[in-house]
Amino acid sequence: MSSSPTKKLVIYYSLEGNTKLMAETMAKAIDADILAIAPQKEISSKGFSKYFWGGSQVMMKRKPTLMPLSLNPLDYDLIIIGTPVWAWTYSPPIATLLEEVDFSGKQMALFSCHGGQNGKTFLHMKAHLPDSQVLDTIDFFEPLKNHTEECIQRALDWARHLSQ
Ligand SMILES: Cc1cc2nc3c(=O)[nH]c(=O)nc-3n(C[C@H](O)[C@H](O)[C@H](O)COP(=O)(O)O)c2cc1C
Numbered sequence: 001m002s003s004s005p006t007k008k009l010v011i012y013y014s015l016e017g018n019t020k021l022m023a024e025t026m027a028k029a030i031d032a033d034i035l036a037i038a039p040q041k042e043i044s045s046k047g048f049s050k051y052f053w054g055g056s057q058v059m060m061k062r063k064p065t066l067m068p069l070s071l072n073p074l075d076y077d078l079i080i081i082g083t084p085v086w087a088w089t090y091s092p093p094i095a096t097l098l099e100e101v102d103f104s105g106k107q108m109a110l111f112s113c114h115g116g117q118n119g120k121t122f123l124h125m126k127a128h129l130p131d132s133q134v135l136d137t138i139d140f141f142e143p144l145k146n147h148t149e150e151c152i153q154r155a156l157d158w159a160r161h162l163s164q
Contacts, residue, residue, distance in 0.1 A: 007033075008078045009033050009076035009080070010026050011080070011081050012035075012082035013037050014036070014113075015043070019112075022111060026080060029159045029160055030160060030163040032080070037097055038067045039092070040065045054087075055087045057086075065096070066100075073103070074101070078107045078109070078162070079103065079106050079108050081109075081111075083112050083125075084114065085112050085114035085115070089119055089124045090124060109135045109162050110134060111139065116142075138154065140154070
């Protein structure tokens with residue numbers, strides 16, 4: 001009797017496209033479904049004010065209301081979550097996701113995109129996933145601007161390795 005295939009999902013939030021590029025690369029590599037999450041009220045990605053508004057959301061531990069999810073993460077066995085790093089940790093929309101979805105019993109993997117300081121992003125995410133099996137983590141330094149092809153290759157290799 002053959003066992004049922006692993007259902008794979010890549011969930012991500014991205015304000016400026018870096019995390020989106022890595023998420024789409026991974027999903028294609030392993031034939032996973034993809035779920036972009038977005039807050040109902042997005043901050044502007046233009047200018048310096050994004051650091052102020054985004055950073056203060058993190059500091060105040062805001063969990064913004066998300067647009068309805070178009071897929072149910074609980075239908076999947078292996079779930080990859082990707083986030084930009086904001087104020088040395090995961091972004092507020094991912095905070096909402098981790099609070100609203102119970103990932104207990106799931107196989108998980110985490111990735112981030114950042115500007116050089118990943119901080120405690122994975123440590124903090126893992127603290128919200130005590131009953132999940134976190135298989136691995138990987139981070140990328142501004143993949144849209146820095147060594148894009150190399151980042152794409154690392155994302156492909158990592159995702160393929162995870163799903164073997
Ligand atoms: C509000 C805000 C806070 C940020 N804080 C950090 C940080 O603490 N460390 C870091 O390395 N990069 C930080 N960055 C840079 C982003 O993590 C980086 O540009 C990332 O690639 C953006 O991903 P995205 O394009 O998917 O939104 C911050 C960016 C924003 C908008």
